[in-house]
Amino acid sequence: MSVFIDVTGLPQERVTFGPSPLAELAAALHALSEPAHHARLHGWITTTQAALKPELADRLHEADFMWRSARADILLPATPRETLAEELDDLDRLDDERYVGAALEISCAAPNAREEDAYSPLTDEGARRRALDLAAARGPAQAAFVQRMLADPPAVRAWIRRLVEDCDEAFFADTWRRVRGQLAADARHKTEILRHKGLAEALAAVSPAMTLEEDGPRRRIVVDKLAHARTTAQGSGLTFLPTAFGRPHLVALYAPGWRPVVQYPVASRELADVTPVETVKLRLEAVAHPTRIRLCRSLSRGDHTTSELADAHGITAPEVSRHLAVLRKAGLLTTRRRGRYVMHQLDVTVVARLGSDFLEGLLR
Template identity: 70%
Template sequence: MSVVIDITGLPEEHVVFAPSPLAELSAALHVLSEPAHHPGLHGWTTTTLAGLEPDLAGRLAEADILWRSTRSDILLPGGPRPGGTLAEELDLVDRMEDERYVQAALEINCGGDYGDGGPSPLTDEGARRRALERAAARGPGQLDFVRHLLADPPAVRAWIRRLLEDCDRAFFADTWQRVRGQLAADARHKTELMRRRGLAESLAAASTAITLEEDGRGRRVVVDKLAQGRTTAVDPTVGPGLTLVPTAFGWPHLLVLHARGWRPVIEYPVASRELRAGPGSVELMQRRLEALAHPVRIRLCRSLARAPYTTGELADALGITAPEVSRHLKVLRGAGLLTTRRQGRYVQHQIDVTVVARLGSDFLEAVLR
């Protein structure tokens, strides 16, 4: 599964690496709503939550449908380049028509048809009903918020802007001052890498989950996620462009704005102490979990985790044939879960404890990516 962005014919000068204060604020708000996703930011989260005034904390709880499970497209840059300040980016959001704003605010968190360009809940009764039903499933506070947004979009839009501005005054201005230099330096590095060594290397430097595919059908940016989607960076009604936004608050998430009629945006986490060699592709993680799910292979792993064994020794221990053991070892080896070494005439197999120990965090990173 993956999100595919068609960039056929897109000049590389329209691929922009740049930090976004609005995207970073929304990433920070997500961290405050879901601190368990971001254990490396525990200190910042604890300090920030402790310093929030009760009124601001309550308003954030009302609006967290916009950023809790994922983030609404209104909280990512929508122009050719992100604004230099939060106020500039909020001004761009204010120019959005109500139908577009409301649909973007609700289509991720309250809808299962993201990317399809369906009707606005302001103009379509079916879309309205679905938005309310899905909001109700998230709790009475979220339902009230969505009801108010659908009933009076201008008033709620102004309320959301004030909320974000109050967050800026309360904690984000200081946070942005600390991280903006790192994000700007990362964006400059990726831009220079693209100029000197090409788009493929700059994308790979942003994340190992982002690749460039080129063939006779064109060029595509492919983002490896447990999600399916397609969009284009060369829509003439929107204008050509792909924006890549570094974030200090994003890991382990890798966000992709790929809704129809929007300029695509990828928000990627910058290198930090939290980041390590990732789990590789989602497909590899799935293959490893499937390899371990078989009852015979679980029994094999009990031995292989303790010491190196030959195929014959494993066959004797489990009371099955050597060819059957070989078939199961081939699956485990193909998933990268075994190490093999030769001792004279014998080949010994052993579980790669480091890889297996990482499976839990790899699984979480894959589903949160």
């Protein structure tokens, strides 16, 4: 499972890197809503939450479906600006149908929608019912908010802008001053890599979870996520937004009719080794079998030959070999030769990471 972005024939100059204050505010709001996802931000989250006025905290809770479990499209600008006010002005220029559909995209987008289809909850009854039903499942405050948005889009759009501006005044302006230079420097660095070394090298610098696949003239970016989607950047271009608040998330906007946007965590030492989700899947499947669990218990205590394992567990040597092959393919074993014997041992370091790798794959 991955997100595929078709970049066949896309000129290099249509790929842009730049910091976005609105996207960074959305990442910060997500961290406030889901602190368990962002342990390294514990200090900032605790300090910011403690300083929030109750009225502002209540308003953030009312609208947090736009950034809590997923990111509404309006919060990932395809054209990042210097200031938050400029990006909010860009949003004001969207018509109501496009704005509301994007704001609620995370809860009411129709599956398998085609770009030419209009699935706005303002015009499509099915999308409207789905938006209201899912909002109701998230609580009365969010249900009331979505009802107001569908009934009076201009009023709610103004309410959202005031909320963003109040967040800027309360805590984000100071935060943005501290991180803006780092994000701008990262964007410049990635732009230089793109210019001098090409898209494949730039993607590798963005995240180990992103690669460029080339098949003759066809080219596509593969974003290694536990999701499956396809979009194209051929006509619109592609935007990359660095974030200081985003790890471990790698956010890819791929809604029909929108320029693809990728928000990526700025480089850190912890991100140097990202385990592909396919590898995590192989490892989980490998340790799910009851016989292999028992073999792993023995292999975790020391190295063993195939014959030793067969004798200890009362199964045949060929059967042990088949199970060991599955564990080896998943990268969970170390193997060495001692004379005429081949010794197998569990790689406890890799197994210890399996839980955190699985969680990071889910959150990516």
